[in-house]
Amino acid sequence: MQDQSPQSRSGYSRRDFLKGTAAATAASAAVLSEHESAEAATTKVASAQIQEITLSVNGKEHVLQLEPRANLLDVLRNDLNLTGCKEVCETTNCGACTVMIDGKATYACSRLAIECQGKKIATVESLTANGQQDKVAEGFLKNDAMQCGYCTPGFVMATKAFLQQHPKASLEEIQKGLGGNICRCGTYHGITQCAVAMAQKGEA
Amino acid sequence: MVDLKVGWNKPEENSLIGTAMLRIDGYEKATGAAKYASDANTAGTLYAKVLTCPHGLAKLASIKVQDAEKVPGVEAVHLFANVGDELKWEGALVAAVAATRPEYADDGLRALQAMFEPLEHFVDEADLDGAVKANRTKDNGEKTKGDLAAAFAAAKVVHEGEYGVSTITHMCLEPHGSHCEWTKDGNLVANLSTQNVSGTAGQFAGPLEIEASKVSIICNYIGGGFGSKFAADEWGVAAARMAKQTGKPVRLMLDRATEMKIGGNRPSAFAKIKVGADADGKIIAWESHHWGTDGLTGNTVPIKDLPYVFQPENVQHKATGIITNCGPKRAWRAPNHPQLCALTDTAMDDIARKLGKNSYDVFLANLSQTPRQDVYRAEMEIAARMIDWKAKWHPHGKGGANNGVVRGVGMALHTWPGVAVAASCKVKVNPDGSVESFAGSQDIGTGTRTVIATVLAETFGVEIADVRVHIGNNSYPYSNPSGGSTTVGSVSGANRRAGIAALGQLFDKVAEKYKIDGSKLSAKKKTIWLGDKAVCSWKEATALLGIKPLEVQGESPADDGLTSSGVGGVQMADVSVDTETGKIRVNQLVAVQDCGLVICLETAKSQVYGALIMGIAYALSEERIMDNTTGRFINADLQNYKLPRIGDIGELMVEMYRPESETSRGVIGLGEPPVISTGAAISNAVCNALGVRVSQLPMIPKRVLDALEGARA
Numbered sequence: 083m084q085d086q087s088p089q090s091r092s093g094y095s096r097r098d099f100l101k102g103t104a105a106a107t108a109a110s111a112a113v114l115s116e117h118e119s120a121e122a123a124t125t126k127v128a129s130a131q132i133q134e135i136t137l138s139v140n141g142k143e144h145v146l147q148l149e150p151r152a153n154l155l156d157v158l159r160n161d162l163n164l165t166g167c168k169e170v171c172e173t174t175n176c177g178a179c180t181v182m183i184d185g186k187a188t189y190a191c192s193r194l195a196i197e198c199q200g201k202k203i204a205t206v207e208s209l210t211a212n213g214q215q216d217k218v219a220e221g222f223l224k225n226d227a228m229q230c231g232y233c234t235p236g237f238v239m240a241t242k243a244f245l246q247q248h249p250k251a252s253l254e255e256i257q258k259g260l261g262g263n264i265c266r267c268g269t270y271h272g273i274t275q276c277a278v279a280m281a282q283k284g285e286a
Numbered sequence: 287m288v289d290l291k292v293g294w295n296k297p298e299e300n301s302l303i304g305t306a307m308l309r310i311d312g313y314e315k316a317t318g319a320a321k322y323a324s325d326a327n328t329a330g331t332l333y334a335k336v337l338t339c340p341h342g343l344a345k346l347a348s349i350k351v352q353d354a355e356k357v358p359g360v361e362a363v364h365l366f367a368n369v370g371d372e373l374k375w376e377g378a379l380v381a382a383v384a385a386t387r388p389e390y391a392d393d394g395l396r397a398l399q400a401m402f403e404p405l406e407h408f409v410d411e412a413d414l415d416g417a418v419k420a421n422r423t424k425d426n427g428e429k430t431k432g433d434l435a436a437a438f439a440a441a442k443v444v445h446e447g448e449y450g451v452s453t454i455t456h457m458c459l460e461p462h463g464s465h466c467e468w469t470k471d472g473n474l475v476a477n478l479s480t481q482n483v484s485g486t487a488g489q490f491a492g493p494l495e496i497e498a499s500k501v502s503i504i505c506n507y508i509g510g511g512f513g514s515k516f517a518a519d520e521w522g523v524a525a526a527r528m529a530k531q532t533g534k535p536v537r538l539m540l541d542r543a544t545e546m547k548i549g550g551n552r553p554s555a556f557a558k559i560k561v562g563a564d565a566d567g568k569i570i571a572w573e574s575h576h577w578g579t580d581g582l583t584g585n586t587v588p589i590k591d592l593p594y595v596f597q598p599e600n601v602q603h604k605a606t607g608i609i610t611n612c613g614p615k616r617a618w619r620a621p622n623h624p625q626l627c628a629l630t631d632t633a634m635d636d637i638a639r640k641l642g643k644n645s646y647d648v649f650l651a652n653l654s655q656t657p658r659q660d661v662y663r664a665e666m667e668i669a670a671r672m673i674d675w676k677a678k679w680h681p682h683g684k685g686g687a688n689n690g691v692v693r694g695v696g697m698a699l700h701t702w703p704g705v706a707v708a709a710s711c712k713v714k715v716n717p718d719g720s721v722e723s724f725a726g727s728q729d730i731g732t733g734t735r736t737v738i739a740t741v742l743a744e745t746f747g748v749e750i751a752d753v754r755v756h757i758g759n760n761s762y763p764y765s766n767p768s769g770g771s772t773t774v775g776s777v778s779g780a781n782r783r784a785g786i787a788a789l790g791q792l793f794d795k796v797a798e799k800y801k802i803d804g805s806k807l808s809a810k811k812k813t814i815w816l817g818d819k820a821v822c823s824w825k826e827a828t829a830l831l832g833i834k835p836l837e838v839q840g841e842s843p844a845d846d847g848l849t850s851s852g853v854g855g856v857q858m859a860d861v862s863v864d865t866e867t868g869k870i871r872v873n874q875l876v877a878v879q880d881c882g883l884v885i886c887l888e889t890a891k892s893q894v895y896g897a898l899i900m901g902i903a904y905a906l907s908e909e910r911i912m913d914n915t916t917g918r919f920i921n922a923d924l925q926n927y928k929l930p931r932i933g934d935i936g937e938l939m940v941e942m943y944r945p946e947s948e949t950s951r952g953v954i955g956l957g958e959p960p961v962i963s964t965g966a967a968i969s970n971a972v973c974n975a976l977g978v979r980v981s982q983l984p985m986i987p988k989r990v991l992d993a994l995e996g997a998r999a
Contacts, residue, residue: 085571090452093469096854105487108791116941146588149387149389151389152387152389153388154386156387156389159325159327160327160331160333160387160388163327164318165318165321165322165324165325165327166317167318168321168322168324168460168509169324169539170459170460170461170542170924170965171542171923171924171925172542172923173542173691173924174543175923175924175925176459176924177422178459192465197935201687205318206317206318207318209315209317210319216314216316216317219316220313220316221317222312223308223313223316224308225314225727226309226312226888226889226892227316228309228312228315228316228512228731228889229731229732229733229892229893229896230458230459230460230508230509230510230729230730230731231311231312231314231315231316231320231509232459232460232507232509232510233321233459234315234316235315235316235317238316238317250935254933256932257933258933260932261931261932261933263931263932264459264924264929264931265459265733265899265932266457266458266459266512266900267510267896268895268896268897268900268901268928269408269892269895269896270896270930270931270932271895271899271935271938272892272897273932274932280598
């Protein structure tokens with residue numbers, strides 16, 4: 083995929099990525115040479131070098147100094163203070179960290195920040211940028227599709243992305259399409275009502 | 287002096303209370319604007335992670351703190367345990383590392399190279415005989431009343447069965463934890479994910495040896511609690527210590543696995559039950575021995591409440607706690623009730639099965655043994671209509687199969703106090719007509735802000751948008767911890783009392799200005815009325831305050847009829863079971879629930895919908911699985927700890943039971959009750975479908991197939 087857009091705005095390319103990996107290997111080797119025991123080899127993991135990483139988030143370019151292993155979710159929440167996406171499961175199961183990457187609903191915890199260069203990342207905060215109202219979020223409000231609210235932004239993003247791709251989705255399609263997110267308070271009834279109503283009215 | 291009588295309007299006189307108000311903070315929650323403790327991210331924040339014991343029981347043999355301290359990015363290492371200490375369950379905290387990035391905290395944990403000396407553990411909570419042999423039991427009491435032998439002899443039918451409910455966790459999506467920061471003048475600001483905003487400052491202050499007045503607790507939003515978040519916890523105090531040590535803010539939220547292992551759980555309960563009933567199915571004799579674990583303290587659900595709700599005359603019950611190396615229990619939504627209900631109402635349904643009678647009639651025959659039979663009877667009638675019980679019920683196991691799929695219906699019922707407790711608030715009426723309420727309360731999903739705004743808007747005759755609600759800060763007047771369905775009663779009572787007192791003072795000003803009788807005034811539609819004649823607008827009235835806002839403190843509870851306690855609640859389930867795969871599907875689930883006067887219909891119904899879904903979870907899929915060999919909680923992640931997803935819930939139907947006899951009782955809490963009987967109702971529906979009892983919740987496919995095989999054998 084990167085090969086198709088070598089001149090991304092961030093200037094990121096596969097070659098740069100490989101360079102980073104090589105640096106990492108060299109760094110590890112340097113550390114290993116200082117220690118003889120095998121045990122040390124497994125515990126003294128040295129990280130790859132910090133690199134300049136450019137992310138396009140909510141229409142804005144952010145230049146960050148990050149290690150290749152930095153997780154997109156951590157970067158969005160901690161470095162960019164976009165805390166609408168939540169860290170819940172750490173295992174790509176729950177969808178609380180759902181963002182859109184190039185328009186597709188994606189678990190932010192399933193991506194390294196470095197692999198998202200050149201892509202358009204949209205977090206839940208983008209829905210209300212410049213004071214605009216969001217129809218899906220309003221639909222959640224109208225159907226009381228929330229309780230504690232912790233899973234809600236992720237569900238809103240999943241619903242938005244799903245209805246954009248399936249504007250006339252049936253109940254069964256909605257139940258499958260939103261099956262990637264988990265709520266503990268039990269707000270599925272309201273979310274279903276919201277999504278069905280929006281699909282029927284073609285509002286998404 | 288106008289002294290207005292404290293009370294609620296008649297329901298038909300209300301314009302807001304009892305209607306479907308939208309959640310006033312709902313849009314903030316939906317758009318990510320709502321900030322939780324885990325979102326606190328002030329400049330220079332360090333990210334802390336914890337190292338925990340990987341064994342059921344182990345001694346900490348060695349740990350290399352200095353190595354971890356040398357790791358780039360690591361700024362603090364905190365030890366929860368010292369070398370030589372025993373760690374008594376998997377997940378017990380060993381150390382925390384705070385670093386400038388989460389990745390560096392991971393590096394620091396690895397560098398600790400903690401070594402453990404495993405010791406012999408015990409985690410088998412279901413096998414009573416094994417626990418006795420291993421000397422891991424604790425007597426939890428025994429009680430008898432009546433003449434059991436005579437009652438069994440007189441019984442028309444006697445049923446003996448085994449039942450069980452697995453341990454489950456709270457699984458709050460926002461894990462336990464905090465963001466702690468010290469101010470220059472030595473005050474601690476703790477953004478704490480808590481159900482207990484007003485009650486946790488001292489829990490930081492004590493171990494940190496500072497005055498409680500120096501601790502600010504902030505919790506504007508909390509991502510789930512369910513009874514597990516009342517404490518600062520040792521990891522909260524550790525975050526504060528590391529923040530102090532480094533001079534930087536520290537965020538320490540438990541990782542998911544640790545959250546599940548030590549963040550709280552609902553104890554298991556297993557039972558051997560023998561029931562004797564008369565020809566109508568009325569239980570006349572009950573004998574039970576139940577056991578289970580809450581961890582090392584060795585307690586199971588309390589003996590006094592079994593059988594649940596129903597009080598037969600002849601009872602002998604006994605309980606044995608099992609002492610396990612499992613993480614300790616915490617209050618879980620309606621503590622003990624779901625287990626007690628699952629043990630009782632399934633045994634009751636087995637009496638119906640044995641007699642070949644309609645379960646509905648057997649429950650009906652037993653209502654005289656409950657404390658609120660009229661409510662249950664009325665709710666049963668409504669629920670039966672909603673689910674079409676008459677058309678759907680068939681003798682257990684006799685419904686016929688369609689491609690190996692059988693269908694059935696079941697019911698169960700429950701109770702809960704939901705009493706209002708000690709809480710206060712400050713209500714402020716500003717000269718410009720805007721209204722504020724301050725309380726050290728919190729919104730665990732209840733809709734606390736919406737409830738308070740509704741009560742005050744109704745009281746002052748203004749709009750919801752005119753009321754600003756401030757909660758989530760311990761500098762506001764003390765409010766109760768949100769547990770046991772106490773919040774709505776407590777905050778609505780306190781705010782109504784303060785609001786009425788404030789209105790009386792405002793009427794004094796209006797009466798003086800317009801030379802009229804203040805005791806005959808009322809406030810509606812942003813206008814002050816004398817009978818049906820408008821006196822002045824709300825804003826003209828509040829302008830009479832001059833420059834000084836009107837401030838009134840409200841207290842809860844009081845004996846004035848605003849709140850009371852004690853609810854019923856009936857649930858019915860319609861399920862399909864695939865006898866080849868063991869897979870259960872909920873087709874319909876009906877809840878009819880009373881809770882006195884409903885303040886916000888929409889959020890109240892949401893509580894019930896949510897409870898039904900939590901009920902489906904513990905009935906069909908979620909459970910903690912302990913491995914006896916390693917002593918580990920082997921499904922401590924959201925991949926293998928199965929929660930229902932949006933397509934797994936079937937059709938849910940909720941009816942708030944609110945005739946005049948209910949609404950006149952005032953406000954009663956609602957959070958706990960609707961989660962109680964869902965498990966039993968679904969189990970009974972499955973039994974009606976199959977003709978055999980799947981004895982343990984959750985009824986995962988293997989247990990369904992085992993039950994079918996057992997019946998064939």
